Amino acid sequence: MDSYQLERRLRRPVVLAYKKRGDRDYIGFATLPEQVHRKSVKRGFEFTLMVVGESGLGKSTLVNSLFLSDLYKDRRVPDANERIEKTTSIEKKTMDIEERGVRLRLTVVDTPGFGDAVNCEDSWRACCNYVDEQFQQYFRDESGLNRKNIQDNRVHCCLYFVPPYGHGLRQLDLEFLRRLHRKVNIVPVIAKADTLTANEVRRLKERVMADIEDNKIQIYQFPDCDTDEDEDFKQQDRELKACVPFAVVGSNTVLEVAGKRVRGRQYPWGVVEVENPKHSDFIKLRTMLISTHMQDLKDVTQDVHYENFRAQCISQISQQAIRERSKLKRDSGPAYEPVTISDTDRLLLQKDEEIRRMQDMLTQMQERLKATGASPMFRQMSPGRQSSQEPQDSVVNV
Ligand SMILES: Nc1nc2c(ncn2[C@@H]2O[C@H](COP(=O)(O)OP(=O)(O)OP(=O)(O)O)[C@@H](O)[C@H]2O)c(=O)[nH]1
Ligand SMILES: [Mg+2]
Known part of the structure; x- marks a missing residue:
């Protein structure tokens, strides 16, 4: 079957569903599951x-x-x-x-x-x-x-x-x-x-x-x-x-x-x-x-295991940004009143913004995981602290 035929075949259920409904109050969102189905079938x-x-x-x-x-x-x-x-x-x-x-x-x-x-x-x-x-x-x-x-x-x-x-x-x-x-x-x-x-x-x-x-x-x-x-x-x-x-x-x-x-x-x-x-x-x-259970296995991989990994990555990146920021501050020498924004200040501002973004993401993820009751490992983590009960063998390089 070529892609044109596949496209036509995938479109068919929605058209049928639409025609069947003669009801004037029918808006049409009842076909949403069919649309989702169609899209995922198309994607594979x-x-x-x-x-x-x-x-x-x-x-x-x-x-x-x-x-x-x-x-x-x-x-x-x-x-x-x-x-x-x-x-x-x-x-x-x-x-x-x-x-x-x-x-x-x-x-x-x-x-x-x-x-x-x-x-x-x-x-x-x-x-x-x-x-x-x-x-x-x-x-x-x-x-x-x-x-x-x-x-x-x-x-x-x-x-x-x-x-x-x-x-x-x-x-x-x-x-x-x-x-x-x-x-x-x-x-x-x-x-x-x-x-x-x-x-x-x-x-x-x-x-x-x-x-x-x-x-x-x-x-x-x-x-x-x-x-x-x-x-x-x-x-x-x-x-x-x-x-x-x-x-x-x-x-x-x-x-x-x-x-x-x-x-x-x-x-x-x-x-x-x-x-x-x-x-x-x-x-x-x-x-x-x-x-x-194939879809559930995929969902758990995404929602629990990958989220854990992602949280570790973000926490490491934000720690690194904090370290870089303090280094920049140290290197920029004694504090003084700048008239114009220097390159160092600009970099510091960028780093601050980066850290703030990372921490926001981390908080959001923590809240999401808390809501789903998932992954005790994640709950043990906070920025700058790693789970002490888990073997920390994996090095996350990003
Ligand atoms: N009795 C029995 N023998 C089996 C079964 N499944 C495989 N075998 C036999 O066990 C031997 C090894 O099977 P493989 O499938 O090659 O084992 P493997 O785990 O892939 O081995 P590696 O690739 O070396 O890691 C073969 O002789 C198979 O015929 C089983 O369910 N029962
Ligand atoms: Mg084998």
């Missing part, structure tokens, strides 16, 4: 998913299963020696998907080599830097001239893979989660769930959730269901929340089971079907990620 959607977890847990396989793609066909698996040397690399793949006229630019950020290096600090640092760099880029673009066409590469969701062996979260997992939970929406998943019995899955889920709670890790919170939703929807919502961490199975193989072609894993004793809800939580995860 962007979503970035990061997958993190120890090497070999099935991250790439799950991504292929989720998006019915084969993103990793040229992948070469490093040998043991390479793995010891290896640092976590960031592999970014973007694909444009279209479904019923809706375009989605999906970016998957994979982290092969996570947990391979002897030093586990390397693992979280690479991911943390990546998330920060995307925020920085967005912040720069927002303050630039071409604000209308900003590409949103911020990470909207991070699937964190917990190994099926072991008894909950390990040091490596906790370290990663502590460093990133205030920056990105974390959705924990139990990898290779087909290697566990139903009871083992249940026990591991409980352990993981207890570890998350004990360590005060803030994973992605599903929004509350509206009270006027129907009972089926409410039930679905309850089941979804109870499912976390999702126990998933992935496969790149399509098999034939009872005359139907399904993605699955063939074992001597039978087939594990990826999309069978009795075999794994794969469908629940896919529905949540793609059909029901």
